[in-house]
Amino acid sequence: MIPVGFEYSRPDTVDAALALLAEHGEDATILAGGHSLLPVMKLRLAAPEMVIDIGRLAELNYIRVDGDEVAIGGVTRYRDLVISGVLAAECPLLPAVARTVGDPQVRHRGTLGGSLAHGDPASDLPAAVLALGGTVVLRSPRGTRSVPITEFYTGVFSSVKEPDELVVEVRVPRTGTAGWAYEKFTRRSNDWAIVGVAVVDGRVGLVNMGSTPLRASATEAALAEGRSVEEAAALADVGTEPPADNAGTPEYRRHLVKVLTRRALTTAAGISAPGA
Amino acid sequence: MPVIRGIVSPAMSILGTRVVRTEDPVFLTRGATYTDDLTDERLTGALHLTLVRSPLAHAKITSIDTEAAKAAPGVVAVYTGADLDLEPALLFPAANKAMLRPFLATDTVRYVGEAVAAVLTEEHWQGEDAADLVEIDYDPLEAVIDLKKALSDEVLLFPEAGTNSVTSMHLGKDDPGDEFFADCEVVITREITNQRVAAAPLESRAASAYWGDDGRCTIFCSTQNAQSARDEVAGWMGMDAKNLRLILPDVGGGFGAKIGADPEFALVAAFSKMAGRPVRWNESRSENMTGMVQGRAQLQTITIGGDRDGKVKAYRLDVIQDAGAYPRLGVVLPMFTRMMASGTYDIPKVWSTAQVVATTTTSTAAYRGAGRPEATQAIERAMDLFADEIGMDPAEIRKINVIKPEQFPFTTKGGAEYDSGEYAKAIDLALEASDYTGLRAEQEARRKRGDAVQLGIGVSSYVEITGGGAFVENATVEVHADGTVTVLTGTSPHGQGHATAWAMLASDELGIPIDKITVIHGDTDLIPKGAGTMGSRSLQTGGVAVHNAAAELVDLAKQRAADLLEANVDDLEIDKETASVVVKGVPGSKSVPLAELAAAEELKVFHEWDGKKPTFPFGAHVAVVEVDVESGKATVERIWAVDDAGPILNPLIFDGQRHGGIAQGIAQALLEEVVFDPDGQPLTATFADYGIPSAAELPSFDLVTMETPTPVNPMGYKGIGEAGTIGSCPAVQNAVIDAVSHLGVSHIDMPLTPVRVWTAIDAAQKEASK
Numbered sequence A: 001m002i003p004v005g006f007e008y009s010r011p012d013t014v015d016a017a018l019a020l021l022a023e024h025g026e027d028a029t030i031l032a033g034g035h036s037l038l039p040v041m042k043l044r045l046a047a048p049e050m051v052i053d054i055g056r057l058a059e060l061n062y063i064r065v066d067g068d069e070v071a072i073g074g075v076t077r078y079r080d081l082v083i084s085g086v087l088a089a090e091c092p093l094l095p096a097v098a099r100t101v102g103d104p105q106v107r108h109r110g111t112l113g114g115s116l117a118h119g120d121p122a123s124d125l126p127a128a129v130l131a132l133g134g135t136v137v138l139r140s141p142r143g144t145r146s147v148p149i150t151e152f153y154t155g156v157f158s159s160v161k162e163p164d165e166l167v168v169e170v171r172v173p174r175t176g177t178a179g180w181a182y183e184k185f186t187r188r189s190n191d192w193a194i195v196g197v198a199v200v201d202g203r204v205g206l207v208n209m210g211s212t213p214l215r216a217s218a219t220e221a222a223l224a225e226g227r228s229v230e231e232a233a234a235l236a237d238v239g240t241e242p243p244a245d246n247a248g249t250p251e252y253r254r255h256l257v258k259v260l261t262r263r264a265l266t267t268a269a270g271i272s273a274p275g276a
Numbered sequence B: 001m002p003v004i005r006g007i008v009s010p011a012m013s014i015l016g017t018r019v020v021r022t023e024d025p026v027f028l029t030r031g032a033t034y035t036d037d038l039t040d041e042r043l044t045g046a047l048h049l050t051l052v053r054s055p056l057a058h059a060k061i062t063s064i065d066t067e068a069a070k071a072a073p074g075v076v077a078v079y080t081g082a083d084l085d086l087e088p089a090l091l092f093p094a095a096n097k098a099m100l101r102p103f104l105a106t107d108t109v110r111y112v113g114e115a116v117a118a119v120l121t122e123e124h125w126q127g128e129d130a131a132d133l134v135e136i137d138y139d140p141l142e143a144v145i146d147l148k149k150a151l152s153d154e155v156l157l158f159p160e161a162g163t164n165s166v167t168s169m170h171l172g173k174d175d176p177g178d179e180f181f182a183d184c185e186v187v188i189t190r191e192i193t194n195q196r197v198a199a200a201p202l203e204s205r206a207a208s209a210y211w212g213d214d215g216r217c218t219i220f221c222s223t224q225n226a227q228s229a230r231d232e233v234a235g236w237m238g239m240d241a242k243n244l245r246l247i248l249p250d251v252g253g254g255f256g257a258k259i260g261a262d263p264e265f266a267l268v269a270a271f272s273k274m275a276g277r278p279v280r281w282n283e284s285r286s287e288n289m290t291g292m293v294q295g296r297a298q299l300q301t302i303t304i305g306g307d308r309d310g311k312v313k314a315y316r317l318d319v320i321q322d323a324g325a326y327p328r329l330g331v332v333l334p335m336f337t338r339m340m341a342s343g344t345y346d347i348p349k350v351w352s353t354a355q356v357v358a359t360t361t362t363s364t365a366a367y368r369g370a371g372r373p374e375a376t377q378a379i380e381r382a383m384d385l386f387a388d389e390i391g392m393d394p395a396e397i398r399k400i401n402v403i404k405p406e407q408f409p410f411t412t413k414g415g416a417e418y419d420s421g422e423y424a425k426a427i428d429l430a431l432e433a434s435d436y437t438g439l440r441a442e443q444e445a446r447r448k449r450g451d452a453v454q455l456g457i458g459v460s461s462y463v464e465i466t467g468g469g470a471f472v473e474n475a476t477v478e479v480h481a482d483g484t485v486t487v488l489t490g491t492s493p494h495g496q497g498h499a500t501a502w503a504m505l506a507s508d509e510l511g512i513p514i515d516k517i518t519v520i521h522g523d524t525d526l527i528p529k530g531a532g533t534m535g536s537r538s539l540q541t542g543g544v545a546v547h548n549a550a551a552e553l554v555d556l557a558k559q560r561a562a563d564l565l566e567a568n569v570d571d572l573e574i575d576k577e578t579a580s581v582v583v584k585g586v587p588g589s590k591s592v593p594l595a596e597l598a599a600a601e602e603l604k605v606f607h608e609w610d611g612k613k614p615t616f617p618f619g620a621h622v623a624v625v626e627v628d629v630e631s632g633k634a635t636v637e638r639i640w641a642v643d644d645a646g647p648i649l650n651p652l653i654f655d656g657q658r659h660g661g662i663a664q665g666i667a668q669a670l671l672e673e674v675v676f677d678p679d680g681q682p683l684t685a686t687f688a689d690y691g692i693p694s695a696a697e698l699p700s701f702d703l704v705t706m707e708t709p710t711p712v713n714p715m716g717y718k719g720i721g722e723a724g725t726i727g728s729c730p731a732v733q734n735a736v737i738d739a740v741s742h743l744g745v746s747h748i749d750m751p752l753t754p755v756r757v758w759t760a761i762d763a764a765q766k767e768a769s770k
């Protein structure tokens, strides 16, 4: 439970961080909240030689409205999402999802960029950003590029992000009063999701139903065709490849995702039509 | 009830009052001093031990190369089994004699986490780096996980034993066969699992050792019983126990898993001798989750028979106990399970067998209840299955079959001699407190409406053994010239509050307030004899010894005071307001303070108490759960617990024991299970994977008081440490199954996780629609 020795650096600017990252290449790892990285280092499943701490970079810690979108800095912590007035008004799904992550300690450390970069299909925020149809902004010494979240993930813990790139920003649409809901299903209150379903504005993002966060496309299509919530929810497992583990069989997860999708869609409908 | 902080009016006995635990301020503020926190000068310059553990469940060791590790920074020594002067040991005497455990594996590893090599470093943090450099080549062998497969002896853990069977009890011998159930109108049989669980105490295992110039070895360690651990380690090391001293700093929980010594204790002592320096060892949580003994792990076949009027006539329990790789205390669990097989019921015919088998997994041993919860779970499931089959209410069927108060003392078919009990009364109290009838009505309404969230009501009736096995315990009470008192006890608290409870017992006799009484335990030089804390034995053995010692000290004081007061001993008594010996009925006459007597001559009494018998606490629990039938998630809404362990010494501690116990029972019912994959790899070796509950998963507990004394000791005390676990676990399992029984489900194995509950519902519905 003691990591292999490593060098530690805490650069003051994004540029300095990027330069360090470029210099050390594969031997370096970015440290943001550390709540995914440190456990794997302690288990010695990861042994970076250089750890570059970006967790306190103020220039990557913000939440602001930018045109039709809300722009969120890469090291913005869950806790900041939870208490953000901007998000409460413009994109209420995100704080609601962030509130379900781990426990208070985790939420005070973990970052939105870290969660997206880490790419655990059982994590909450990636599926939420996917349901929102957000964008991941990546920066390297070579420049800045924006990748739609739908094209970001390539597999378990892997994405199109290059080793020299930082997640500097996440952009999500201003969904305003559009109906939303998050159904996270756990064994214990602080656990990871066995399955999670994020719904916003008729889009549905799934947690832990495959090697990456997924959109329930068949459900979305059914909704768009005006079919009932029940009918649409019954299609939530189409195209998924749920994992098998202690917490659930694939068969169970396929069942569960339909139940949770129905519940989330029902809740979302209630919010979008007050008094209905 | 008012909270009392150690000050009571002398007119009133402190016994039975809610005295706040005197040990808690330290635990809750600066924290206790556990073995790894020790800054004892005898450990100055200690080396740190890191063990290199097997990543495979079963394999031949083909080579070990320690060269690179020896060259790593901070490394002082790297040892393998070849360097060790410790003979492989039988960790439990009643086990198969060929199943010896090497202290460091030399030829074969038999579970993931088995120690193969040892690294001693100057600093703790250097150990893992060096351990990574020890190169061990393994030739994998087939893992043995499934208990029935293990019994088939296809793959042997110890080829020299010729079998994986550790021992068996009444197997085949006088088997009554099918005739046993011939007179029963209804017979139900089913296999159920009492899953393996981890004790997971907050303080993981730790030990430090140093050798004095006098050739004696001192081991500071975390265990539930210093004296027996000393004897075990001495035996393993082939040394005279007189030359070994065990000192227990604060012990951060044990739950049975810290009974006795761990092989690592002998390793720190041996390495300290070899290296000529003190050695410290403290395992990581991941090591603990594979290295520390685990509990339960029984595969049971229950068969219950009786008539449609609800009378149970015959019950049979066949147990296969998983011993893990190297048999330890787990071997005795089925003995207790068999003894307690028929629970609180008067069943005319009872039969049980047990087989204990070795598997390539972590060894098993005691865990809160140790063998009794397994018996209770089995009979309580059997009762519900039987009730379900004949269409009778589970509470009703229990009341029909329980042993009646006039039948005590009652000797069971399993050979237990129940001392006292009012089983039906306990059930009635629980039913009344919970408004059982109202709950059933609510359940019926939800079923009729077809609600997604159904209500389940589970009833358990239980009896258990406390103070079973180690009946003798001692205490020394000494009054000092400054008026303070020292109590030495052979029991060993690891969270139970002995410092408060024992002080209360002494205070009540001596009239000296508890803040002047210090309780000392767990140093084998100061307290050479003692059996420690396990099996809920402390109060009825160690507590009674303290009480008796204090009472004897009062007698002694009276004898000494008789001359000074020029009075007859029989006319003297203790004035509890002044802690003085006074003449009875003559207020204001001459008196002698105990302190003054102590100043004149040592005022100290050693008392050894032999209870000769165990006691049998009992109770009844009613659990109410909600089950979301769409997702399978079960949530405990309420639990009413009637736990009767005789007179209550301190309700705060008593209820605390129940709280922890009930929580662990609920945890086993719903969440916890140690899982190995078919290759023997542990899948639950971190707290992310292993399902320990938090407060958020538990309801508030409704505790109902009932106090039936035992005739076994003068104070009437029984034990309360394990009762909560034993009562709550079956109540919760029964409740969850009850919630979905109308959907065609008759049994679900623990833990009743959402996936299991849903899968059971799904299977029942598919079956029904066939």
Ligand SMILES: Cc1cc2nc3c(=O)[nH]c(=O)nc-3n(C[C@H](O)[C@H](O)[C@H](O)COP(=O)(O)OP(=O)(O)OC[C@H]3O[C@@H](n4cnc5c(N)ncnc54)[C@H](O)[C@@H]3O)c2cc1C
Residues within 6 Å of the ligand: A029, A030, A031, A032, A033, A034, A035, A036, A037, A038, A039, A074, A075, A100, A101, A102, A103, A106, A109, A110, A111, A112, A113, A114, A115, A117, A118, A120, A122, A123, A124, A125, A165, A166, A167, A168, A190, A191, A192, A193
């Ligand atoms: C007890 C516990 C419970 C948890 N429960 C949950 C839960 O319920 N749901 C959930 O979703 N998560 C949970 N987590 C994980 C938590 O959300 C992590 O914080 C998150 O997954 C990673 O974010 P981080 O900021 O901590 O990243 P770090 O751990 O610092 O980094 C994770 C990985 O991402 C890389 N990285 C980090 N930031 C960037 C960046 N800006 N650009 C490029 N690469 C980057 C790092 O190099 C590293 O490889 C839990 C963690 C713990 C310890």
